[in-house]
Amino acid sequence: MGQQQLLLIVLVMIVVGTAILVGTQIYDASSRDNAITTITNDLLNLSTIALNYYRTPSEYSGGGQSFKSDSKGWTIPQNLDTLGNRVYSIVAITKNSIEILGQSIDEQTGLDQTDGVQVYLKLDKNGVHDFRIEN
Numbered sequence: 001m002g003q004q005q006l007l008l009i010v011l012v013m014i015v016v017g018t019a020i021l022v023g024t025q026i027y028d029a030s031s032r033d034n035a036i037t038t039i040t041n042d043l044l045n046l047s048t049i050a051l052n053y054y055r056t057p058s059e060y061s062g063g064g065q066s067f068k069s070d071s072k073g074w075t076i077p078q079n080l081d082t083l084g085n086r087v088y089s090i091v092a093i094t095k096n097s098i099e100i101l102g103q104s105i106d107e108q109t110g111l112d113q114t115d116g117v118q119v120y121l122k123l124d125k126n127g128v129h130d131f132r133i134e135n
Helices: 003-055
Strands: 086-093 097-106 118-124 127-134
Touching: 003 086, 003 097, 003 118, 003 127
Parallel strands: none
Antiparallel strands: 086 097, 097 118, 118 127
């Protein structure tokens, strides 16, 4: 082969390698944004359920102006605690507030501590009080 052909092959390999690298980074960023949006929407739905529990009188199996009483408290419904590649749990619960954590999980290794998304939502009797995204 001629020297020009070898140079052209090397140049094409560099361009293709760069394109693959950039494409992978764009995919990762898009995937992270999608995970944050999905977890946020799920947490807002859970907060609506929790607020309905808080505002429902205890005679009708609600909280009676409490997220947690001596004998019972609001829990995440079993069919909503794991949705696809997301897990939801209660971090803290008191009579007047509740904090819910949503985490993305890796389907092969379980909870992804390095690249996973964690979204916290703190709720009080008036609605969403605090909202934060980690990692």
